[in-house]
Structure formats: C-alpha cells, structure tokens
Amino acid sequence: MRASYFRISKTLTVCVCQFIRPTAAFQSALYSSDAGRIFEAESKPSVAVVGVGAVGGYYGARLWDCGAYDVKFHMRGDNFSQCKKNGLDVKSVHGDIHIPSDQLQAYTDTSEIGKVDWVVVALKSTSLNAIPSLVSPLLDPERTRIIVIMNGLIENDLIKMLKEFHGENVDDEELNFCKALYGGMALLCSNRVAPGSIEHSFASLLSYGVAAHSADTTVKESLDNCQEFWKPVKNVETRLELSLLGGRWRKNVWNLPFNGISVAMGGITVDKVVEDEGLRKLAYEVMDETIAIANAELEKHGYDSSLFLGDEDKEKMFDLSDNMGPYKTSTMIDLTERRPMEVQYLFQEPLKRARSLGVDVPHLETIVAQICALQKWHGLF
C-alpha cells in the first residue's frame, strides 16, 4: 500500500454529507450590523490560498466571507493587479461576494505571507512541480495543514515532490514538513471570466480526504480537523471521503467523461454531451470504464467492496450534468483558450493505472488519444 492511501475500518460510514449553516449567534459575532465586518485578523486562524482561479477564488472568497479566518491570497500578473485595483469579485448562484481591494490581502510572493495554519492550493495539475517551492514558506511543521483542491490523480507525485523538496525520505509513510496533506475534489461549475472576476453557476460540493499526515496525528484526527475548518463556511457543501483514492476516482467519474468528451470533440459544453444520444451513451460507457479502474485499484489497495463505486455514483453525476446547462469544463476552456491542459494527471494517469491493473478501457483510450493529439498540435503542455 502506498503512503498516500489508508484503509478505513468497515464500521465507519462512507461519507458525511452536510450543508453548513452557521447559527445567527455565530454570524453576529463576526459581523456588526452597522459597522460592517469586524476585522480581527490577529485572533483568527490564518489561511493562504495559492491559486486564485475559478476554484481557489471561489472557495477562498467563501473562506474570507465567513469571517472566521485571516485569509491571504497568493496571486500573480493580471489577476494580482486587477484585484489590487478593484478587489476580488465572485458572482455566484449561492450569493455574490465582493472582497474590496482595501480588505483583500494579496501577495505575489508566498514568503511575504509567512507561515499559516492552513494552505489551500488550487493550481492546475500542470503546475504540480511548482507547488513545493511555492508552499514551503507557508509551512510550520507543527501546525500547517495543506488541502490541495485540484483535479487528477496527483497525490503520489505531489507527496514525493514535497518530501524531496524538504529532504525527507520518500519511502516514509509519515510527513514531517506539515501536519496533514488533504486531497480536495471540487464539484462546482465555476469559471474565472476575467482577472479578479469569477462566475459560479451551479453546485459547490467540496469533498476531501487525507493523503498523508505527520507521525503525531491520525487519519481520524486529520479528517476531524478538516471538517472543523470548513464548518464556518457558508454555502459550501462538504463531504468527507474516508478513502481519498475512492474520492479521486469518484471525481473522475465526472471528469473523465465530461472533461474528456468536451475536449475530444474540439471544445463543446456539457449540455451538448448530455443532450446528444450518442455522446450521452459514450459518457455512460466512459463512466463504466472509470468505475472499473477505480474498483480494481481500490481492491488492489485492500479496500472493502462496500467502498467500491457503483451505479449510484454514475447516476449522481448524470443528474448534476443534466442540470448544468452550457457549462464549459475546465479542460475545454484550456483547449479553446490555448492554455496548458491537465492531460497527464487527469487522463494519462488513469489510463496508465488501467493498463497496470489489466482493465480494458477502449472508449476512454479513444478519447484520450484524441485529447493528447490536440494537446500536442496546439502545444498545450
């Protein structure tokens, strides 16, 4: 078993779904009705958000909006200059948020932020190898917890990179550079439409699981900590994944068919996939293949079949997709705007695992061949 996966007792429930609604008393402690926000950074846990795009910008703004945290944002280029000028703007079906420029703590260098309690990393997986040097200044081994809200089967490589960066033995199960590392799976329709401007149109589920932790804590404690962290945050549905591996694959049940077909077809929106009889069937077939790889890998790592993925996961993803409208998947936008595409961790890694597990995935294989060709022709690495 790899250090990044954990067997969970069969007696625990698979997941905890919750809509977090802070009490009125809690809210009134954070806001005064006429004087606006009470700014009490010193007494609050500190959070650094690294990567303020569609995902980091959305969850970062929600973390700021709840008032429970001292949130600092790491951003660069146009995003930084626009936010410094006009603040960060999130238009959301779950309620708009605007962080005025004079209240937005934006930094272009993480060493200016210093050590924090929580690091939320929401970069594209194409930037994976930039993460160790970026987050290193933020880490206090005694207290920092990192949650990586990203796509793809990234944990094996990320943990290895972080350990190597901090001079730790890559074969150790435990981490020394931080208290815990979480994988986060965002299931939300959010796009960064311009520098400093995010539009969120549908869903906001954030599920998370433990990738690895320090020697002086446990998976259970780490999960509890993360659950506490998200508790004050309004309008974010969270789900605790007792198996991060299962969670990653559950996210893939959406990503592989929908990011996959949207890109393989040259850049189409989700409604085009679900409304076309043939592509809808193809999406189901890619889902079936994804679940087959997932369950083979869960089995290989010793998980009980009660944790396996199944038809319920498939139908849930289709229900969501049927209600998404003309949503542009992240990889589709990368293609149409000619930006680096998350091909390696999102598409090639699942295929690689399918091959090593002996799972036949011809539909997925076909669309991944097409995606790789598009990536190569347009140089989107």
Next chain:
Amino acid sequence: MRASYFRISKTLTVCVCQFIRPTAAFQSALYSSDAGRIFEAESKPSVAVVGVGAVGGYYGARLWDCGAYDVKFHMRGDNFSQCKKNGLDVKSVHGDIHIPSDQLQAYTDTSEIGKVDWVVVALKSTSLNAIPSLVSPLLDPERTRIIVIMNGLIENDLIKMLKEFHGENVDDEELNFCKALYGGMALLCSNRVAPGSIEHSFASLLSYGVAAHSADTTVKESLDNCQEFWKPVKNVETRLELSLLGGRWRKNVWNLPFNGISVAMGGITVDKVVEDEGLRKLAYEVMDETIAIANAELEKHGYDSSLFLGDEDKEKMFDLSDNMGPYKTSTMIDLTERRPMEVQYLFQEPLKRARSLGVDVPHLETIVAQICALQKWHGLF
C-alpha cells in the same frame, strides 16, 4: 444468403491484380498520330457516368481518355456550366487529362442520354435513393451493366430500391432491369477542387465485385465482362473481388479508421493521423475491429476462412496512408465544407452489423458517436 452476395469456389484465387497497359497496336487504332483522336462513337460501347465528382470525374476521364468508349457525362449545376464552358480538367500524378468542351458530352438529364452499355455511378451514398430514377432511362435489360463506385455497405438497400422501382420482386435472387450490378471500391486520393476541376494526387486502385446479375448470366461471366471493360483504360489499377462483401469490408479497413478519425477530430488530414502516435494506434484498433466484423459477416455468409481479411490488408492500408501526405478524406471535406456526410452507409451500417453479429467494437463506436453528433449539429444529412 442475400441476393447480393455470392459464394465462390475455394479453388479460385482471391484476387487478380493488374496494371493495364494497352498495346501500341491497340492505341494506334484509337489515335492517329497527326489528326488527333479518331471519333467513332457509333462503333464504340457506350458509357454513362452518373456523378462527376472526385471519383466519377477521375474514372470517367480515364474511360474517355483511353478512346475505347463513347462516354457521356451526367452532371448538374456549376459542374455542368463550367464543363460546358471550359471542359473537364483532371490534374493527375498518373498523367493529366483535359476533355475539351467541344468533345465533352455532358447532359443534365439522363433521359437525354438514352440506353447505354455501361453505367458508372459515382454518387455519394447520401444520394442512394435518387439512383433508381436517375439510372432508369439508361438501362436496357438485355445489355446494360451498372458499376456503382461508391463508399459504404450500400448494396442491400440499393438492390431493393432498384427492384422496387422496376416493379421486381425484392426476394428474387436475379435482376431483370439490367445484366449485372457491380460494386466498385475506389482507393485513390482524388478531390474535386472546383466545378469541372479534379486533382488526383495518389493511387488509383479500383476493385470491383458482382452484387447481383440477371438470370441468363453468371458471376464468373459478369466478372469477366467487367474485367474486359476496364482493360483498355490506362493508368487505372484494377482488382477483381470474388466476394464483393469481402471487397466492401476491405475498403472499410481504410475508410473506417481514416475517414472516421479525420472527421471525429473535427476535420484533419491523413498525415495528422499516421504521424500522431496515439491516433495511429487508434487507427490500428479501428482496423482490428473492422476486420473482426468483416470476418464474422463473411463467416455468417458461408465464405471459407481463406477469404477472410487479415494483417496483410491492415499493413497494405497503412503503407498507402503513410504515403498519402496531407490528404483530405471525402467525409472530412464534407464536414469542413458543411455538405451531407456519408454517415449511414459508411459508419452506421458497419456498427449495426457488428451489433447483430455480436462483435464488440468500442473504438469504432466512440468515433461514430462523435461523427453522428457533428453531423446532427451541422445538419449534414
């Protein structure tokens, strides 16, 4: 067994490959060295070419050029008016041909042509149901032979349509409206680049087999007749298919991967497929699936396994494709120029047969779903 397929004695060789080179004596009988072409229409077998595009224009010009036939062309619209003005122009790697307008017998109505010895039909399969009324005025049941040089598994439907049009019993094995109906498979790189203007860049193989014939002849006689018909034609390599069904599938071994992937990828040329590692592998996989359907169907119709398709067919098609350069497949041009695409007979019919034969073809299924979606969105029926 359907009327359109024929079992062939196992002792016959599978195919006859030939490069036709008319003798000098034969040529001198058709041309005079100083006075140009001897026009002796009355004494020559008559040919009507229906559909003067990339394929019909090319083979029609070769039939005219050899001088052995009185060739009449059925064409319409811009093609007709351009040809009436400037003639028909074929630029070919195997030698250019120009039919001057004063020597080009062009008609917009087949009833003006009257009955002929041979009808060469080279329409797109999207026009299949227009064929009976178009060719009917050309047919003398006592002497007319029809060769349909088209893509796709068309024969079942075409024979039914022609029989119904001529009031014949569709369940009869024999035909009454003509002497023989042949299926022709063109493996050549030819495009109609403008009205009256054809460019031929590579290969010129024409294979043919018997689809059905009248009661007073046999498959063997019919094949001999067709072989004689093409004998005088210069620079056209012909191959006789003892099983038309096998020939159709052999053509599909190229069409399904190359027309298929070129369209599924939104319109790419053949070089892009063969030069990309992933798409090349995909083309091989689609070929394997095509051969699996082919052999299942040949087996079902009682053909001996010596007639089955195999690796040799696959490698031949790849050798050809590796030398094609940036060739635009016909279906790719249909997509990019927003013209009706040959989806039904070229892609859906093979899939339908795979399903009824219980052959699993997931790679083909994936690209056909994509092609159907593109066809629907752009209304290319």
